[in-house]
Amino acid sequence: MTTAKIHRKIRGKIGKAIFNYKMISKDDHIVVGLSGGKDSVFLLIALDEIRRWSPVPFSLSACSVDITGGSWDTSAMEDLCADREIPYRVVPHPVEEIIRIRDERSPCSFCANMRRGILNSTVKETGGTTLALGHNLDDAVETALMNLLRTGRFRSFQPTAWQSNSQVRLIRPMVYLSEKAILTEVERLNLPLLKYTCPFSLETERTRAKGLVKELSKKFPDVKQNILHALKCIDTKDRWGEEGSP
Numbered sequence: 001m002t003t004a005k006i007h008r009k010i011r012g013k014i015g016k017a018i019f020n021y022k023m024i025s026k027d028d029h030i031v032v033g034l035s036g037g038k039d040s041v042f043l044l045i046a047l048d049e050i051r052r053w054s055p056v057p058f059s060l061s062a063c064s065v066d067i068t069g070g071s072w073d074t075s076a077m078e079d080l081c082a083d084r085e086i087p088y089r090v091v092p093h094p095v096e097e098i099i100r101i102r103d104e105r106s107p108c109s110f111c112a113n114m115r116r117g118i119l120n121s122t123v124k125e126t127g128g129t130t131l132a133l134g135h136n137l138d139d140a141v142e143t144a145l146m147n148l149l150r151t152g153r154f155r156s157f158q159p160t161a162w163q164s165n166s167q168v169r170l171i172r173p174m175v176y177l178s179e180k181a182i183l184t185e186v187e188r189l190n191l192p193l194l195k196y197t198c199p200f201s202l203e204t205e206r207t208r209a210k211g212l213v214k215e216l217s218k219k220f221p222d223v224k225q226n227i228l229h230a231l232k233c234i235d236t237k238d239r240w241g242e243e244g245s246p
């Protein structure tokens with residue numbers, strides 16, 4: 001087990017998001033959606049560390065949805081969780097096959113929805129209260145830009161959301177952390193990651209939005225922080241009223 005601690009500043013940013021968006025209450029049980037990628041692996045390690053000193057007691061487990069239906073080697077995650085005594089379960093579901101059979105036109109959102117449903121069910125089955133996902137600052141900014149350019153609405157996912165259908169709270173404790181900061185920590189702590197190559201991986205809208213943010217950052221170095229600020233401070237005074245069609 002890695003004994004190195006997460007950088008204090010990074011842990012502080014996660015703690016701040018948890019506090020600002022009221023993510024955790026006393027005796028919550030949090031299930032981390034563990035894809036084996038850098039974000040969710042780091043989230044798991046960070047929450048495990050935070051719960052050791054948190055004045056608000058909470059428990060933790062992890063769940064991976066095996067979208068191959070059973071052929072994904074998750075042993076590195078089993079070892080990671082066993083080392084830290086974090087209960088872990090893998091739920092196989094043939095999402096890839098379903099996408100093929102249905103000839104899904106939007107495989108990414110279909111897959112994300114199915115995964116979310118399976119993770120929410122796992123939270124309920126295990127007596128949990130909360131599902132934690134590894135979305136970061138870059139994800140939030142890219143989602144806001146994609147929505148603005150595609151749908152004309154400036155909005156991103158919420159850091160904390162109550163899912164009334166499943167009665168599960170959804171939290172994203174890494175919304176203040178950049179992808180780069182996470183990657184640096186994952187490498188420094190030498191955390192294990194899983195390999196998974198999506199058979200449908202295409203040039204997604206997210207890839208394009210990522211490229212756009214990168215370009216913008218060259219001319220406007222604060223673009224990510226500014227978009228985050230705009231998400232927090234949409235001022236009703238700045239809204240144009242509805243004056244009829246142009």
Ligand SMILES: Nc1ncnc2c1ncn2[C@@H]1O[C@H](COP(=O)(O)OP(=O)(O)OP(=O)(O)O)[C@@H](O)[C@H]1O
Pocket residue numbers: 032033034035036037038039040041063064065066067115119132133134135139
């Ligand atoms: N197969 C899975 N099983 C469990 N949780 C998942 C799975 N895939 C994604 N998630 C959860 O959903 C979050 C967002 O998924 P997305 O596919 O956008 O991954 P990502 O941004 O590349 O993050 P990561 O680095 O954790 O893979 C992940 O951080 C993770 O918490």
